[in-house]
Amino acid sequence: MKLKSIxxxxxxxxxxxxxxxxxxxxIVTDAQGRIVILNSAAEKIFGLSREKxxxxxxHQRLDSLIKQSIQGKKLKEELTLxxxxxxxxxxxxxxxxxxxxxxxxxxxxxxDVTKVRQLEKIRExxxxxxxxxxxxxxxxxxxxxETLLNGAQGDxxxxxxxxxxxxxxxxxxSFLVADILDLSRLExxxxxxxxxxxxxxxxxxEITDRFSSxxxxxxxxxxxxxPLPSLELKINEKDIALALSNLLDNACKxxxxxxxxxxxxxxxxxQVVIFVKDTGIGIPPQDLPRIFERFYRVDKGRSRETGGxxxxxxxxxxxxxxxxxxxxxxxxxxxxxxxxxxxxx
Ligand code: ADP
Numbered sequence: 001m002k003l004k005s006i007x008x009x010x011x012x013x014x015x016x017x018x019x020x021x022x023x024x025x026x027i028v029t030d031a032q033g034r035i036v037i038l039n040s041a042a043e044k045i046f047g048l049s050r051e052k053x054x055x056x057x058x059h060q061r062l063d064s065l066i067k068q069s070i071q072g073k074k075l076k077e078e079l080t081l082x083x084x085x086x087x088x089x090x091x092x093x094x095x096x097x098x099x100x101x102x103x104x105x106x107x108x109x110x111x112d113v114t115k116v117r118q119l120e121k122i123r124e125x126x127x128x129x130x131x132x133x134x135x136x137x138x139x140x141x142x143x144x145x146e147t148l149l150n151g152a153q154g155d156x157x158x159x160x161x162x163x164x165x166x167x168x169x170x171x172x173x174s175f176l177v178a179d180i181l182d183l184s185r186l187e188x189x190x191x192x193x194x195x196x197x198x199x200x201x202x203x204x205x206e207i208t209d210r211f212s213s214x215x216x217x218x219x220x221x222x223x224x225x226x227p228l229p230s231l232e233l234k235i236n237e238k239d240i241a242l243a244l245s246n247l248l249d250n251a252c253k254x255x256x257x258x259x260x261x262x263x264x265x266x267x268x269x270x271q272v273v274i275f276v277k278d279t280g281i282g283i284p285p286q287d288l289p290r291i292f293e294r295f296y297r298v299d300k301g302r303s304r305e306t307g308g309x310x311x312x313x314x315x316x317x318x319x320x321x322x323x324x325x326x327x328x329x330x331x332x333x334x335x336x337x338x339x340x341x342x343x344x345x
Contacts, residue, residue: 025089025110027057028096031103033066045110047084062091062108069093069106078113087114129295130180133309137169137176144169172307179311182242183294186318193322198237200265200272201228207244208263211252219257222248225264233272233343235323240343243319243327246312247276247339253306254337255280267345271325274341283331291329292317316341 016037019026025042029035033056035048043049046057056063065075074094081087090113096105144162152158185191208224215222244263251261259279266273283291287298294314297303303310313327316339320327324344331337 023111025108025112027062027066027108027110028105029056029066029070029108030105031070033063033070033106036105042108042110045087045089045112046081057108062110065091065093066106066108069095069108070103071095072103087112088117089113126294133176133295134173136304137173140169141166141173172304172309175307176309176311179309179315182315183311183318186239186315186322193236195234195236195323197232197234198240200231200233200235200274203237203241203244204228204263204265204274207241207248210245211248214249214252215261218252218255218259220252220255221260222252223260223262225262228265229267229272231267231272231345233345235343236319239319239322243316243341244274244276246316247341250312250339251276251278251280251337253308254278259336270345272343272345274343275338276340277336277338279336282333282335282337283329284333285331288329288331292327 016039019037019039022039023041025045026037026039027035027042028037035055035057038048038050046059046062048057056066059079059081061077061079065077068075072095074092076090076092079089079091081089090111091108092110093106093108095103096107098104144165148159148162152162204224205228208222212222248261248263255261255278261276261278264275264277266275283298287296290296291298292313295310296313297308297310300310302308317327320341320343325342328340328342329337330340
């Protein structure tokens with residue numbers, strides 16, 4: 001709202017109706033900085049009450065801005081509130097003048113920008129993370145290509161090694177980009193999210209089949225606890241399959257040779273619970289609370305070596321949440337992990 005000094009201040013009733021219906025908080029004070037008008041948005045933002053308010057707003061910085069506006073200044077500032085809720089409020093204060101141009105008080109317009117600032121922060125972090133993650137494979141590809149150009153081509157063994165390196169890193173780059181696209185699709189609220197009824201056993205069996213050869217390669221026993229419940233769920237089949245394959249992929253990656261992975265599906269009250277258990281390396285307790293954050297890895301080196309992007313589990317979390325459910329983990333360091341996806345029936 002663009003406010004210039006207000007000249008006429010006699011139709012208080014209609015002005016109050018107007019103020020009650022705007023989303024921004026509006027506080028009007030007299031020349032001593034005492035509140036004379038306060039709309040409900042301002043009450044809510046600052047935890048004030050029209051009945052109880054005598055005097056100033058009680059917020060030190062806001063009172064100071066108002067005081068300066070009574071001296072004739074137009075000011076803008078973002079305030080961080082701890083009370084009544086943690087919020088970021090964009091405040092604009094201007095002098096209030098009468099017909100003769102004399103200052104009779106001040107007006108403060110207060111907009112809640114908490115959500116906007118949070119989203120901006122998330123986006124900035126995301127971009128910083130993505131560029132950091134992209135930089136690693138790109139630098140590796142570049143270094144290998146440069147070494148080849150600088151003469152390594154003469155040595156067939158070195159050439160093969162650098163070309164393999166370029167191939168491996170470019171593959172990682174495309175996995176990373178695919179994961180980032182999946183994640184940003186899942187994080188967006190705008191895109192329609194199609195769901196249809198699918199037997200849960202169908203997805204579990206398909207994904208288990210898909211990982212059977214990978215498990216066999218590592219002599220890992222991959223099994224499904226049978227019988228699987230014969231149950232249809234209204235889900236986004238592709239994304240549930242994606243989440244499950246991320247969990248199985250991790251289970252295979254982080255379980256040493258000779259280990260075991262088991263998938264179990266259970267109906268518990270109003271929920272369908274999918275467990276993916278492994279006898280792998282486990283996750284240290286201090287890392288558990290952050291494990292579903294994007295790009296969070298316990299051991300960056302190990303994750304990279306195995307082609308990890310650090311996005312898999314955040315995709316799992318988002319897919320569960322898109323279905324009104326959630327993802328959980330329990331783990332015993334050195335013994336194994338149990339990932340759980342809970343979905344409402
Ligand atoms: P990544 O691509 O690195 O596997 P994820 O988001 O899938 O990324 O997983 C994040 C981190 O969580 C991994 O880097 C690993 O440290 C840990 N992790 C995930 N699954 C398991 C598991 N089954 N056993 C042990 N650690 C795991």
